[in-house]
Amino acid sequence: MSDNTPDSSVRERAPRRMRTDARRNIESLLEAAKTVFSTAGVDAPAKEITDLAGVGVGTLYRHFPQRSDLIKAVIEREIDACADAAPALAAAHEPGVALAKWLDRFTAFVATKRGFAAALHSGDPAYDGLPGYLMQKLGPALESLLEAATASREVQAQISAQDLLYAVAKLCAPMPNEEPDYGRRMVALLVEGLRSGSSPH
Amino acid sequence: MSDNTPDSSVRERAPRRMRTDARRNIESLLEAAKTVFSTAGVDAPAKEITDLAGVGVGTLYRHFPQRSDLIKAVIEREIDACADAAPALAAAHEPGVALAKWLDRFTAFVATKRGFAAALHSGDPAYDGLPGYLMQKLGPALESLLEAATASREVQAQISAQDLLYAVAKLCAPMPNEEPDYGRRMVALLVEGLRSGSSPH
DNA sequence: GGTTATACGGAAACCCTTTCCGGAACTATA
DNA sequence: TATAGTTCCGGAAAGGGTTTCCGTATAACC
Numbered sequence: 001m002s003d004n005t006p007d008s009s010v011r012e013r014a015p016r017r018m019r020t021d022a023r024r025n026i027e028s029l030l031e032a033a034k035t036v037f038s039t040a041g042v043d044a045p046a047k048e049i050t051d052l053a054g055v056g057v058g059t060l061y062r063h064f065p066q067r068s069d070l071i072k073a074v075i076e077r078e079i080d081a082c083a084d085a086a087p088a089l090a091a092a093h094e095p096g097v098a099l100a101k102w103l104d105r106f107t108a109f110v111a112t113k114r115g116f117a118a119a120l121h122s123g124d125p126a127y128d129g130l131p132g133y134l135m136q137k138l139g140p141a142l143e144s145l146l147e148a149a150t151a152s153r154e155v156q157a158q159i160s161a162q163d164l165l166y167a168v169a170k171l172c173a174p175m176p177n178e179e180p181d182y183g184r185r186m187v188a189l190l191v192e193g194l195r196s197g198s199s200p201h
Numbered sequence: 202m203s204d205n206t207p208d209s210s211v212r213e214r215a216p217r218r219m220r221t222d223a224r225r226n227i228e229s230l231l232e233a234a235k236t237v238f239s240t241a242g243v244d245a246p247a248k249e250i251t252d253l254a255g256v257g258v259g260t261l262y263r264h265f266p267q268r269s270d271l272i273k274a275v276i277e278r279e280i281d282a283c284a285d286a287a288p289a290l291a292a293a294h295e296p297g298v299a300l301a302k303w304l305d306r307f308t309a310f311v312a313t314k315r316g317f318a319a320a321l322h323s324g325d326p327a328y329d330g331l332p333g334y335l336m337q338k339l340g341p342a343l344e345s346l347l348e349a350a351t352a353s354r355e356v357q358a359q360i361s362a363q364d365l366l367y368a369v370a371k372l373c374a375p376m377p378n379e380e381p382d383y384g385r386r387m388v389a390l391l392v393e394g395l396r397s398g399s400s401p402h
Numbered sequence: 403g404g405t406t407a408t409a410c411g412g413a414a415a416c417c418c419t420t421t422c423c424g425g426a427a428c429t430a431t432a
Numbered sequence: 433t434a435t436a437g438t439t440c441c442g443g444a445a446a447g448g449g450t451t452t453c454c455g456t457a458t459a460a461c462c
């Protein structure tokens with residue numbers, strides 16, 4: 001009752017910022033996981049990751065309570081990187097070229113990171129939020145590129161950003177023993193379909 | 202040296218045929234696995250499968266030394282069923298209709314069996330042979346349907362059976378929170394691309 | 403029926419994920 | 433800087449699933 005310290009009882013005290021060692025360990029883990037995943041796949045044992053990160057298993061599981069949380073975090077980081085590439089491309093190239101280059105960037109991401117396709121198709125509900133995250137982060141980027149490109153008459157847009165995003169994500173997902181440029185060919189075919197069918201049937 | 206029994210030393214004796222209980226157990230296991238996989242996903246514990254099949258774990262692992270072997274076997278069976286559907290459709294319908302109906306059949310297979318997409322994109326080398334098996338079994342079926350359809354001028358073929366097969370397999374693979382007919386729309390768009398682009402650029 | 407190769411069942415070994423907790427390290431405050 | 437109070441760390445142990453192993457049972461062939 002006699003406690004007049006401002007806010008002490010009404011508002012919880014300002015959360016002290018995360019300890020620097022914790023922040024550093026999270027960073028190390030994400031970096032290590034990215035490396036190990038691309039080397040040995042997303043099913044690599046956790047020990048391999050913690051060893052590379054120079055950290056105990058306990059530390060891994062405090063920050064990423066489920067294995068899938070770590071995988072999700074790594075994938076989301078890479079999605080972010082992809083989104084961040086858009087503004088620079090838009091500034092440096094003609095609209096149509098920027099769009100093409102960004103699609104290449106996205107295609108490379110999907111084709112390279114096996115873990116992404118694996119998570120997406122695993123059926124594990126832990127990854128249900130991934131398409132949403134993809135759309136949320138990459139949708140605006142792609143939309144602005146698409147708009148600029150259509151405005152300058154370089155392409156005719158007949159497909160939503162979401163449809164295109166998902167189609168590329170699926171078509172370019174790596175399959176064993178596949179010709180290297182299969183994904184690109186199919187995407188090109190799809191875009192061809194867009195160009196032609198200017199009149200709906 | 203004195204052994205003159207025909208063939209006994211030169212040729213190994215004819216292999217005795219597989220024991221009937223073994224054959225029966227394999228059948229039970231495949232049936233049980235199919236059921237459990239579609240109910241609880243391909244990651245369901247092996248015990249569930251052996252219980253349903255009325256068999257010990259040892260039996261499962263003798264016939265399918267790796268878990269992936271069982272999954273592969275179940276998927277290959279379903280691919281076979283898909284291939285077997287083609288002749289009947291071809292006999293019962295106009296070429297164009299038969300092609301459409303068979304593509305529907307295949308689409309349903311891909312969309313329904315999560316395990317298929319999961320295996321294909323898992324990155325596990327155990328499944329590297331799956332696309333080959335798919336092509337080997339379904340390629341001829343699709344080709345003959347495609348040929349009949351093109352011959353009767355109902356479609357213009359500008360895509361190889363393999364490309365089409367793989368595109369459908371990828372586009373129709375289920376993704377979380379996806380509109381129900383996304384896959385079909387994209388496949389339609391792809392086919393639209395084929396119709397239009399009669400002249401290569 | 404007797405002999406032999408083959409298959410069965412389930413306990414144990416193994417490997418990986420996840421939990422737990424005593425002790426160490428960091429932050430805030432004086 | 434010293435102290436108190438959190439927060440975080442490390443690795444041992446628990447939990448759960450796959451895979452191996454081997455004594456026993458049974459089908460195939462003579």
